Amino acid sequence: MINFDIVLFPILLLAIIIGGVVLLIKFSSKQFPALRRKERWLLPLYGAVLIACGIVLAILDPFEEHSASGEGERRDFISLYDHMYSGNTEGIDAEYIRKDWEFTYSEKVLQITSSPSEELMASIFVEKVAGLGDEIEVIYYETPLYMNGEDMSGYIHPPDVTLSDGVVNILNPGENGYQEVELNMLRDPFTFNQFTGRTFMGDENGSTIIHGENVILIRVGEEKTLDLDPDSYIEYVNE
Amino acid sequence: MSLNKMSLGRLVGEQYLFKWKAFAGVFNSMVALQLLAIVFTWGGTGMHGTSMGNVSLWMNYYSTDGVIGLTLVWVFFTSILITTKSYRNDDYLFITNRLSSNLANMAFLLSASTVAGLTAVFSQYLIQMIQYLRGNTFLTEALPLTTGEWLSGTAATILYVLFIGTIGYFIGNVVQLHRMLIIIVPVGLLGFLFIYDFNEPGFVSLYEFYFRETAFGLFAVKIIGTVFLLFLANILVSNRQEVRK
Amino acid sequence: MNMVECDRLTKKQGSVYALNELNIQIKKNTITGLIGRNGAGKTTLLKILAGLWKPTTGHVEVLKVNPFNSLTVSANVAYINDEMDFPNALTLSEILQTGKRFYGNWDSQLAERLFKYFSFNPNQLHTHLSKGKASTFNMIFGLAARCEITLFDEPTTGMDASVRKDFNRALLKDYLAHPRTMIISSHHLEELEEVLEDILVIKNGKALLHEPIDVIRNYAIGLTGRSELVRQWVTNKQVLYTEDVGANTCYAVVKNEEIDIEKAKRLGMQVTTVSASDVCVYLTNQTTGGIDDVFK
Numbered sequence: 001m002i003n004f005d006i007v008l009f010p011i012l013l014l015a016i017i018i019g020g021v022v023l024l025i026k027f028s029s030k031q032f033p034a035l036r037r038k039e040r041w042l043l044p045l046y047g048a049v050l051i052a053c054g055i056v057l058a059i060l061d062p063f064e065e066h067s068a069s070g071e072g073e074r075r076d077f078i079s080l081y082d083h084m085y086s087g088n089t090e091g092i093d094a095e096y097i098r099k100d101w102e103f104t105y106s107e108k109v110l111q112i113t114s115s116p117s118e119e120l121m122a123s124i125f126v127e128k129v130a131g132l133g134d135e136i137e138v139i140y141y142e143t144p145l146y147m148n149g150e151d152m153s154g155y156i157h158p159p160d161v162t163l164s165d166g167v168v169n170i171l172n173p174g175e176n177g178y179q180e181v182e183l184n185m186l187r188d189p190f191t192f193n194q195f196t197g198r199t200f201m202g203d204e205n206g207s208t209i210i211h212g213e214n215v216i217l218i219r220v221g222e223e224k225t226l227d228l229d230p231d232s233y234i235e236y237v238n239e
Numbered sequence: 240m241s242l243n244k245m246s247l248g249r250l251v252g253e254q255y256l257f258k259w260k261a262f263a264g265v266f267n268s269m270v271a272l273q274l275l276a277i278v279f280t281w282g283g284t285g286m287h288g289t290s291m292g293n294v295s296l297w298m299n300y301y302s303t304d305g306v307i308g309l310t311l312v313w314v315f316f317t318s319i320l321i322t323t324k325s326y327r328n329d330d331y332l333f334i335t336n337r338l339s340s341n342l343a344n345m346a347f348l349l350s351a352s353t354v355a356g357l358t359a360v361f362s363q364y365l366i367q368m369i370q371y372l373r374g375n376t377f378l379t380e381a382l383p384l385t386t387g388e389w390l391s392g393t394a395a396t397i398l399y400v401l402f403i404g405t406i407g408y409f410i411g412n413v414v415q416l417h418r419m420l421i422i423i424v425p426v427g428l429l430g431f432l433f434i435y436d437f438n439e440p441g442f443v444s445l446y447e448f449y450f451r452e453t454a455f456g457l458f459a460v461k462i463i464g465t466v467f468l469l470f471l472a473n474i475l476v477s478n479r480q481e482v483r484k
Numbered sequence: 485m486n487m488v489e490c491d492r493l494t495k496k497q498g499s500v501y502a503l504n505e506l507n508i509q510i511k512k513n514t515i516t517g518l519i520g521r522n523g524a525g526k527t528t529l530l531k532i533l534a535g536l537w538k539p540t541t542g543h544v545e546v547l548k549v550n551p552f553n554s555l556t557v558s559a560n561v562a563y564i565n566d567e568m569d570f571p572n573a574l575t576l577s578e579i580l581q582t583g584k585r586f587y588g589n590w591d592s593q594l595a596e597r598l599f600k601y602f603s604f605n606p607n608q609l610h611t612h613l614s615k616g617k618a619s620t621f622n623m624i625f626g627l628a629a630r631c632e633i634t635l636f637d638e639p640t641t642g643m644d645a646s647v648r649k650d651f652n653r654a655l656l657k658d659y660l661a662h663p664r665t666m667i668i669s670s671h672h673l674e675e676l677e678e679v680l681e682d683i684l685v686i687k688n689g690k691a692l693l694h695e696p697i698d699v700i701r702n703y704a705i706g707l708t709g710r711s712e713l714v715r716q717w718v719t720n721k722q723v724l725y726t727e728d729v730g731a732n733t734c735y736a737v738v739k740n741e742e743i744d745i746e747k748a749k750r751l752g753m754q755v756t757t758v759s760a761s762d763v764c765v766y767l768t769n770q771t772t773g774g775i776d777d778v779f780k
Binding site for chain 2: 547553555569572573583585588589
Binding site: 040042043046047049050051053054056057060062063064116119120121145147148152155156172174177178179180181182183184185186187188189190191192194195196197209211 | 263266267269270273274283285287288289291292293294295296297298299300301302303304306307354358359360361362363364365366367368370371375376377378379380384388389391392395396399450451452453454455458
C-alpha cells in the first residue's frame with residue numbers, strides 16, 4: 001500500500017516549483033527578450049528542476065541513516081560453530097548476541113521445531129545445562145555480514161522464538177518465512193572517487209561480501225527430555 | 240566616417256555573448272542526453288547482493304556515472320560541431336579574426352563545460368527524487384563527503400568535460416585543414432581503436448597520468464596544462480585557414 | 485586616398501586562376517560596380533578584400549593593411565553576399581541587435597526603418613526567408629553596419645523589380661548621407677547603373693576596364709549598314725561585337741575612337757550609341773561573336 005501523503009507531497013511541491021519557474025521565465029521574458037525563444041527555456045528549466053529536487057530532498061530528508069558502522073570491516077571474528085562444536089558456549093563474547101529470549105517451562109518433555117522447517121536463516125543448537133531447572137534460554141548469535149566492507153547485519157531481521165503447548169518454535173521472519181531486503185544507495189561518480197579512493201561498488205578491496213555466521217542456541221535444563229523435529233536439522237552442542 | 244575600432248578583449252567578449260545565443264541549441268541535446276541517462280538509472284546502475292537460506296539482501300547502487308559519461312560524449316561531438324562550417328562561419332558574419340574566434344570558442348567551451356559538469360553532478364538529486372517517488376529511500380553514505388571532497392569532485396567533473404571538449408575542438412579544427420581529413424581522421428581514429436593495444440605501456444602510463452592521479456591539485460594542473468597546450472595548437476592550426484564556403 | 489590596392493593579385497584554385505595578376509586601386513568614397521561574367525573572379529576578389537581568403541601571390545591592401553585575418557579590416561569592411569548564413573538560434577531582430585553590438589557605427593534607426601519598410605517580421609528566422617527577402621535583409625544589415633568599406637556581392641539576387649529599385653534608392657540616399665567606399669558586384673550592370681560612379685570590368689581574373697561610368701557610356705558606338713561596308717570600316721578597329729541583322733545587313737560595335745561618325749552617316753550607315761551595360765556585356769563576352777555564332 002502506497003502512502004499517498006508521502007508520495008503526493010513532493011509531487012505537489014515539485015509541481016509548484018516547476019510552475020513557479022515557468023511563471024518566472026514568462027515574467028522575465030518580458031524583461032529579457034532573449035529568453036522569449038522556447039529553445040532557450042530547456043536548460044534553465046532543467047537546471048531549476050535539478051536544484052528544486054535538491055532543495056526538496058534537503059527539506060524532506062528521506063534518507064535512512066546508514067546503520068553500518070562505517071568502520072572498515074573486521075576479519076578477526078570468532079567462529080560461532082567452533083564454539084558450538086567444542087561446547088565452549090560460555091566463551092562467546094556478549095557482543096555477538098543479537099537477541100535472546102527466556103521462558104519457563106515445567107513439563108518434562110520439550111519439543112523443538114522451526115518454521116519453515118526446511119530452511120532457517122540460522123543453525124540451531126541445543127545445549128543441556130545442569131542447574132537450569134525449568135528455565136529455557138534461547139540466544140541468537142550473529143557475526144556480522146559485510147557487504148563491500150560495511151556491516152549490513154542490521155538490515156536483516158532476527159528470527160523469532162515462541163513457546164506454547166510444550167513446543168519451542170523458531171520462526172523465520174518475513175512473509176512465509178522468506179526475507180527479502182532491498183536497499184538503495186547513491187554512490188559518488190567516478191570523478192569523485194578518483195580523489196576519495198572509493199569505488200562505485202565496494203571499497204578499496206573491491207566488491208566483496210563476507211557472510212557471518214548465524215546460530216541459535218537453546219539452553220535447557222539437563223533433566224528435560226527433548227523431542228527434536230527431524231526436519232529442522234537441530235544439533236547438540238559438543239557433539 | 241570614423242574607423243570602427245574594437246579591442247581584441249572587447250571583441251572576444253561580444254563574440255562570447257553572441258555564442259551563448261547562437262549555440263543555445265547545443266544545450267538542448269545535452270539536457271536530452273542527461274535525461275536519457277537519468278532514465279537509465281531507474282532500476283539502479285549497479286546491484287550487489289547475497290542470499291543465504293531464506294534471507295536475501297540486495298543493495299541497489301545509483302550513481303551519476305552514466306550521466307557524466309553521456310555528457311562527455313556530448314561535449315566531444317558538440318565541440319567538433321562548433322568547428323564545422325555552419326557554426327564557425329557565424330563569426331564571419333560580424334567582426335572577427337581567427338584568434339578572437341578561437342578565444343571566444345574556448346571561453347564558450349569553458350562555460351559550457353561548467354554548465355554540463357554542474358548539471359551532471361546535480362542530476363543526482365533528480366535520480367534520488369525519482370527513486371523517492373517510487374517509494375525507495377536511500378541510505379546515506381556511512382562517511383559523507385567533506386565539503387572539500389565535494390568541491391574537488393565537482394571541479395574534476397567540469398575538468399573532465401573541458402578536457403574531452405578541448406580534444407574534440409582540436410580534432411574538429413584539424414579536420415577543417417583539408418577536405419580529405421574529413422574522411423581520413425575518423426577512419427584513422429576508428430582503425431586506431433580497433434588495432435591499438437590499449438595495454439601498451441605508453442597508453443597505460445598516459446591513462447595513469449591523467450585518470451589515476453589521486454591528488455586533485457596535480458590532476459587540475461595536468462588537465463589545465465593539456466587544455467592550454469591544445470588551445471595553442473588550435474590557434475596555430477586555424478590561423479592560416481581560409482574561410483570556407 | 486586609396487582604400488583598396490591590388491598589385492598583381494593572383495588566386496589559384498586548383499589549377500584554375502580565379503584571379504590572374506589583377507591590378508586595381510579603389511579611391512575613398514566611391515561606389516564601384518564590379519562587373520564580370522559568372523566565374524570571372526568577382527566573388528574571389530571580394531572575399532580576399534574582406535580578409536576571408538588569402539591571395540596565392542601578389543599584394544593586396546585594404547585600409548593600408550593586409551586584409552587576411554586582420555581585425556581592422558574585419559571591423560571596417562562589411563561583406564554582404566547571398567551565402568550569409570545567420571544562425572537559426574537568432575531571430576531577425578536579434579541579428580540586428582547583435583550587429584549593433586559589434587559595429588561601432590551601426591545605424592539602428594536606419595536598420596529599424598528599412599526593416600519596417602520592407603515589412604519584416606522581427607521574430608522570423610533568417611533561413612525561413614525567401615531568396616529575395618534574405619537578400620533584402622542582408623542589404624539592410626550591410627547598410628546599417630555603416631562600415632568604411634561595404635562590399636555587396638550580387639546583392640539583388642532574387643529581389644523583384646520594385647524591391648531592386650528601392651534598394652538602389654536606399655543605397656544611394658544612405659551613401660549621400662554617409663559617404664563611404666562601396667563595391668557592388670553584379671553580372672548585370674543595367675539594374676545598378678544609376679547608383680554607380682565607377683565601373684570595374686573583370687574577365688578571366690584580370691581587370692579589363694576601370695573607368696567612371698560616363699566614360700563607359702561613350703566607350704563604343706554601334707554601326708549598322710551593308711555588310712561589306714561595315715566590315716571594311718571596322719578593320720583595324722577594336723571590334724567588340726558583330727551581328728548579322730538581316731540579309732546583307734550587319735551591326736558592329738566598335739570602340740569609340742578614330743571613327744568619323746559624320747562620314748559613316750554620309751555613307752548610309754546608321755550610327756547608334758551603345759549603353760554602358762551593353763558595353764560591359766560585349767567586353768566580357770568570351771568571343772567577339774554572340775550566341776548566334778554557335779548556330780552557324
